[in-house]
Amino acid sequence: MTLRLYDTLTKQKRTLEELPGFNRNNVRMYVCGPTVYDYAHIGNARPVIVFDVLYRLLRHLYGAEHVTYVRNITDIDDKINARAAEVAAAKGMTVEAARAEITAATAKQYDEDVAALGCLPPTHAPRATQYVPRMIAMIEALVASGHAYAADGHVLYDVSSKPDYGKLARRTLDEMIAGARVEVAPYKKNQMDFVLWKPSDALTPGWDSPWGRGRPGWHVECSAMGAALLGETFDIHGGGIDLMFPHHENEIAQSESAHRGHPLARVWMHNGFLQVEGEKMSKSLGNFVTIRDLLRGWRDQAWSGSVLRLAMLKTHYRQPINWSLRTLDESKRELSSWLAPIERFRICEEFDPNCSTTVPNKDVVSALSDDLGTPETITVLHSLHRAASRGDRQAARSLGRSLFFLGLLKPELVSAYKQGVSASGDVTDQELLENFALAEQLKTALLNNDEEFKTQLEQALEKRNLKAAYHQGAVILEPLQIGQVHKGDEIREAIEARNAARKAKDFKKSDRIRDELLAKGIVLKDNADGTTTWEVKR
RNA sequence: GGCCACGUGGCGGAGUGGUGACGCAACGGUCUGCAAAACCGUGUACCCCGGUUCAAUUCCGGGCGUGGCCUCCA
Structure with a gap:
């Protein structure tokens, strides 16, 4: 059985096994997981279910022990920080403690929700906070190779350093700039440059780095976690179509630049919106x-x-x-x-x-x-x-x-x-x-x-x-134990009485019993094998 | 404003250059005292207008509609 998957990057179905570097004994998939600051909604449920089906298929085709599935948990994020600041103020705790509390509780809820949807747990569910040193190392490598620059406490990725930037979204830099509706931060060299590292104030969670105390940008989190657990190039990268730009575009830029041009994923998959x-x-x-x-x-x-x-x-x-x-x-x-x-x-x-x-x-x-x-x-x-x-x-x-x-x-x-x-x-x-x-x-x-x-x-x-x-x-x-008085017994008795009447051909009585049950919302079914069952009327 | 998807019967939803997937609902039938259930069967669907073609729902162009991205977002 050959597996064909639609690749958003090349806009065509690709046969996974024919792609260069594919190894059926080591199949790797990364899917962007939740940012844990609030309950997951049904839109979030779609990629989780879709890629779970793919995970199950991959396990079937290549053997469970040969498939690695990573779905990250984003627990560093400005929405989380905003909520952490509120909680910290209300409860008199540190922002870091508040952040940890919020993300732990939300991640737990997420796991329960997803399990209820019939999804297998992924092989790894890394949290961004566990990989900050990896992120810093990746950013340093990008600065060293001229793909990134530090400015005003920030570190930014220089989009002009990568000629094919925009290849996933199929947009040129000029088109992006033409369509941009955001104010440009003064420290940016190019309008489309995006943040790899940003400074944190005292009320914002932060980590020490060569550029001072700060926190990673969203995109670099996924690049670092993916590389740490799956290597420079892996087979499938998935997520919602809304993540295609800028998130996945930027992941490609960072990862390929940090990995001497090696492609990030062999196939890019995006699920539609809900x-x-x-x-x-x-x-x-x-x-x-x-x-x-x-x-x-x-x-x-x-x-x-x-x-x-x-x-x-x-x-x-x-x-x-x-x-x-x-x-x-x-x-x-x-x-x-x-x-x-x-x-x-x-x-x-x-x-x-x-x-x-x-x-x-x-x-x-x-x-x-x-x-x-x-x-x-x-x-x-x-x-x-x-x-x-x-x-x-x-x-x-x-x-x-x-x-x-x-x-x-x-x-x-x-x-x-x-x-x-x-x-x-x-x-x-x-x-x-x-x-x-x-x-x-x-x-x-x-x-x-x-x-x-x-x-x-x-x-x-x-x-x-x-x-x-x-x-x-x-x-x-x-x-329930037999002997307790409950509805089921009443219904059973009625059914027995009705069947006795039917046997005696007293259909007037049998129909009356059935009508009485119907009035209570119970529908009877006389099955082909002679038994009678009931169900609640829809 | 720029970029990109999608538009299929009452509903959901595949697919295809030429004999109408599939399901739900509806209708008819078989069975059973009657119902219900179950089973069997029944459908002149592809947004509009042009073009290409012997032939278009399917390809091309335009239009209209819906939605997405361009800012956090699955």
């Missing part, structure tokens, strides 16, 4: 949605991380995506329909919940190998589902494995199946997903010591005849 209900997502428009919001409940519904993930993968990663309730709802429907045969054939029992990967269907691999064709992948899943629904156990197995591979079927969900949550016969896949979403929320509540939210969720579970058991940070849902 809108909410057709509008740009912004706090001022009031349509700003964080990952956390969605997992806790959005538009009066709890959404499982798997549903969000599927909704994100329905659109090809380079296309713009419109985030809407309708798409989420459809994703939920599709995912639950896929789970039906998996449950019926007890496919999950074949999986090892501790195994992070499993062998997917070959058509899935083939679709993904053509520039991450997730829409085509979903088509494959549908056709497997169709075959499985017709009774093809092999197809059900392949579907299950593929969903597992794609991160759409999580080990925890497998555990839930194994725990028999769905085996009682009166829980549908639809509900199972909802239960699972509750379990995920519960996990979040636990991690945040949010007792109120936890109690609220436990009550919601109780209404569904479930209770939560906690084992080493994992949440496992278990059916």
Whole structure:
């Protein structure tokens, strides 16, 4: 299987294995991670999910031990500093302590959010603060080679020192200057020169350097971390399309200049933007949605991380995506329909919940190998589902494995199946997903010591005849003990009474029972095998 | 103002120079006492105007619309 990926730098699909220097025993990917000063929003979720799928594909193609994935955490940043100054003043602590507190808490939240979306942890998640000496060394090298200059406490990259500056954004220096709308700092030689190092005052976190106490510029953080963990040239560099300029352009300039012209990445990948209900997502428009919001409940519904993930993968990663309730709802429907045969054939029992990967269907691999064709992948899943629904156990197995591979079927969900949550016969896949979403929320509540939210969720579970058991940070849902009076028993009794009436051909009575349940929002289904199941009316 | 994407049926969303992916919804059918579910089946879609071509939704040019970048931003 050859992997082809669209390279933003050359504007064409490249076959990874044919690129000079590619080594299948050492495949390296760098993706720009979050700046940790606030909750991650669903726009942030897109690259994380997209590149997680790529990471999984690379592990499958080349072996997990041969793939290194770095996703950094930016914990040096002026937005963070601004917030740190506020917190420091309010709590009477140093700015450095405040900065550390804010970034640690936000990074933890980020990890939880991303895990809920079914993403594997990257091989390395370096923090900028751990690499300041590397950054200083890189800046010194740039000054020494004439690509950078110190001025007025700052160190700036000299864009005129690199003739091909602008090659990623496909803009010449003249075009950039023509379009620029920013005031030019007086110490800059060229208008487009960007900061590698800037001075910090007493109220701003800073590190000692040859140019005085200061802090690195944003772009150099990624260049230094990438080089430290992946070497001068690596295979794939990813991120959102909005980072293409200036961030990635500047990374290229710095890294290539510091590394004797060696290219930074063999392939540059950029995911498209996300809108909410057709509008740009912004706090001022009031349509700003964080990952956390969605997992806790959005538009009066709890959404499982798997549903969000599927909704994100329905659109090809380079296309713009419109985030809407309708798409989420459809994703939920599709995912639950896929789970039906998996449950019926007890496919999950074949999986090892501790195994992070499993062998997917070959058509899935083939679709993904053509520039991450997730829409085509979903088509494959549908056709497997169709075959499985017709009774093809092999197809059900392949579907299950593929969903597992794609991160759409999580080990925890497998555990839930194994725990028999769905085996009682009166829980549908639809509900199972909802239960699972509750379990995920519960996990979040636990991690945040949010007792109120936890109690609220436990009550919601109780209404569904479930209770939560906690084992080493994992949440496992278990059916309530038999003997307790709960809704499920009432429904079961009603179903039994109705089936008795049906047997006696007293359809008037049986229909009345069904109507009574319907009035309570319970829909009955008489299955082909003679059993009767119920679900909550949609 | 400069640069760049995108515009496909009721909805989501692929793809292609010439027999209408795929899903959701809708409609018809099969099955079951009836429903529901499940299964089977059903669609004269490619923003507008020119051009190239035997043939364009697909290529080229122009227009309109939406969005992004040029400033922190996934």
